[in-house]
Amino acid sequence: MVAGTPTAQSAAVRGRARRQREEELLVWPDLVFIEFIAATLFMLTFTLLSIAVNAPLQDQANPAHTPNPSKAPWYFLNLQELLLHMHPALAGVVVPTVALVALGAIPYYDNDNERQGEWLATPRAWTMVWIGTIVGFVGTLMLVIWDGQKHVVLWAQLTGKDVADWPEKLNWLRNARALQNDIAWPSSWEAVPLGSKILRTDLLGLPAIDLDVNIPAMIVEQMLPTGLMIGLPVLLSAVLWKLGIAKTRRDHMIVQFSGFISVFLTLTILGTFFRGLGMELFWFWEVSPAVS
Amino acid sequence: MATTERPESRSVTDRVYDAVFHSYFWRSIFRSGYPNTPRNQMLAVATNVFLHLHPTRIHRTHVRITHTFCLGGLSFFLFLGLTITGVLLMFYYVPSIDRAYTDMQALETDVRFGMLMRNMHRWMAHGMVLTVLMHMMRVFYTGAYKPPREFNWVVGVVLLVLTLLLSFTGYLLPWDELAFWAITVGTNMVGSAPILGEPNRFVLIGGFDVGPNALIRFYTLHVIGLPLLAAIFMTVHFWRIRRDGGLARPL
Numbered sequence A: 001m002v003a004g005t006p007t008a009q010s011a012a013v014r015g016r017a018r019r020q021r022e023e024e025l026l027v028w029p030d031l032v033f034i035e036f037i038a039a040t041l042f043m044l045t046f047t048l049l050s051i052a053v054n055a056p057l058q059d060q061a062n063p064a065h066t067p068n069p070s071k072a073p074w075y076f077l078n079l080q081e082l083l084l085h086m087h088p089a090l091a092g093v094v095v096p097t098v099a100l101v102a103l104g105a106i107p108y109y110d111n112d113n114e115r116q117g118e119w120l121a122t123p124r125a126w127t128m129v130w131i132g133t134i135v136g137f138v139g140t141l142m143l144v145i146w147d148g149q150k151h152v153v154l155w156a157q158l159t160g161k162d163v164a165d166w167p168e169k170l171n172w173l174r175n176a177r178a179l180q181n182d183i184a185w186p187s188s189w190e191a192v193p194l195g196s197k198i199l200r201t202d203l204l205g206l207p208a209i210d211l212d213v214n215i216p217a218m219i220v221e222q223m224l225p226t227g228l229m230i231g232l233p234v235l236l237s238a239v240l241w242k243l244g245i246a247k248t249r250r251d252h253m254i255v256q257f258s259g260f261i262s263v264f265l266t267l268t269i270l271g272t273f274f275r276g277l278g279m280e281l282f283w284f285w286e287v288s289p290a291v292s
Numbered sequence B: 001m002a003t004t005e006r007p008e009s010r011s012v013t014d015r016v017y018d019a020v021f022h023s024y025f026w027r028s029i030f031r032s033g034y035p036n037t038p039r040n041q042m043l044a045v046a047t048n049v050f051l052h053l054h055p056t057r058i059h060r061t062h063v064r065i066t067h068t069f070c071l072g073g074l075s076f077f078l079f080l081g082l083t084i085t086g087v088l089l090m091f092y093y094v095p096s097i098d099r100a101y102t103d104m105q106a107l108e109t110d111v112r113f114g115m116l117m118r119n120m121h122r123w124m125a126h127g128m129v130l131t132v133l134m135h136m137m138r139v140f141y142t143g144a145y146k147p148p149r150e151f152n153w154v155v156g157v158v159l160l161v162l163t164l165l166l167s168f169t170g171y172l173l174p175w176d177e178l179a180f181w182a183i184t185v186g187t188n189m190v191g192s193a194p195i196l197g198e199p200n201r202f203v204l205i206g207g208f209d210v211g212p213n214a215l216i217r218f219y220t221l222h223v224i225g226l227p228l229l230a231a232i233f234m235t236v237h238f239w240r241i242r243r244d245g246g247l248a249r250p251l
Helices: A011-015 A027-052 A074-083 A088-109 A125-147 A150-159 A168-173 A176-181 A187-191 A215-242 A249-273 B012-021 B024-029 B038-047 B071-090 B100-109 B114-141 B150-172 B177-191 B197-205 B212-243
Strands: A024-026 B057-059
Touching (some): A024 A027, A024 B038, A027 B071, A074 A088, A074 A249, A074 B150, A088 A215, A088 B150, A125 A215, A125 A249, A168 A176, A176 A215, A215 A249, B100 B114, B177 B212
Antiparallel strands (some): A024 B057
């Protein structure tokens, strides 16, 4: 009935593999004991933490005073960070929704149950974790640095020049918004009258839609971020597949999941520790407390 | 020569032990003594209302701390801790903009152990977001979402969202600058959605700005709506672990 019960064993029984039953332990006491210890340790940790560190309570809320910067709770700072780089609808709603649906869909895509129930037991698993994590971290950091114009600062420091000396011809490379402002887009692109040209609702007897689309702005706020957020992960998987580094669905899934976690953490940490006054990028030791 | 066995006189501790653990009252609560045989240990788990969530036996690899780091269980433990400290905080807190902030100050200064309860509630809430995220990573990297456990992973994603919403709704309640502006920033993100954004934001905060209506809505969601939903999804989550044959293990 239980592992370790001594019984007379024939030679045939001794030679066989251990049965599943014999690999099992009793929940009481083996598991219940561990749960008890874990709960006690956690209770103790949180009690000590709560004695040592007080929860913050600032001045009473005042809608007339906006602190600079105003930040969301830390677990939403990744989204607030995205908000700085793209259209708010994309950052605040579309990206989290798509991310959660994609997260939920993982088991329906990666449904081969080889080596389940063991830590990273498939071949190449650790390689995939490292590639995903490093690419996610470096890629996110480079994009944020570019959109924060910090590559200009870096260039100035390396060449010993001033930030204002950045060549005018390369102004469109300053950040994402510069793609809209410093490229000579045809002026007709900046107000494409969709409402009166294409979506002719007035022909159906409905009110005419007053919809002018600014294509350069749309490229910067929607197309470019969407393209990067879909394109870069796809590119990564495609390259790994072509090079023969990632072979199975599980491999691709580990790369993508590790990349996602890495991007998520990088954005959260940037938003929490490296964004100061006006949500500008600072070194974390230069970030001053919010002022109202 | 045969000796007659005489009962030794029983020591005081034996008598006390008997009086407590073999008493009519004790036996009415715990029908049997400490389960010291495998059969009784399995019965203890199977017949106890708090323990019967467990199977009676478990594979030896699943007892290793490094297999799960107890993360799922600790998330549940934190949920229970948050419920207990939360109920205590509810005794002292009124969700109106006239009282919310002063209640918080009174809780910190006038209520015995009030500050401790508030601190524990706050740190456990942050802790729960962390343990839930790490639990998700553990399940992913051990491949524990593979068939037949696909749907339980989806339930887990719902629980992750509920955890974040629980934490987010609680964030407004102190009604200090930090709370007010964090929720303003957060709900503005909701409002930016195409077409349905503004109406959703209006429903969520009960107006165009974060104000008294937002406070009572967030409070109600925080103390009853979301915890109930979370409890339902947790029930399904735990039930399905058992139905799917316990923790995943190599085939």
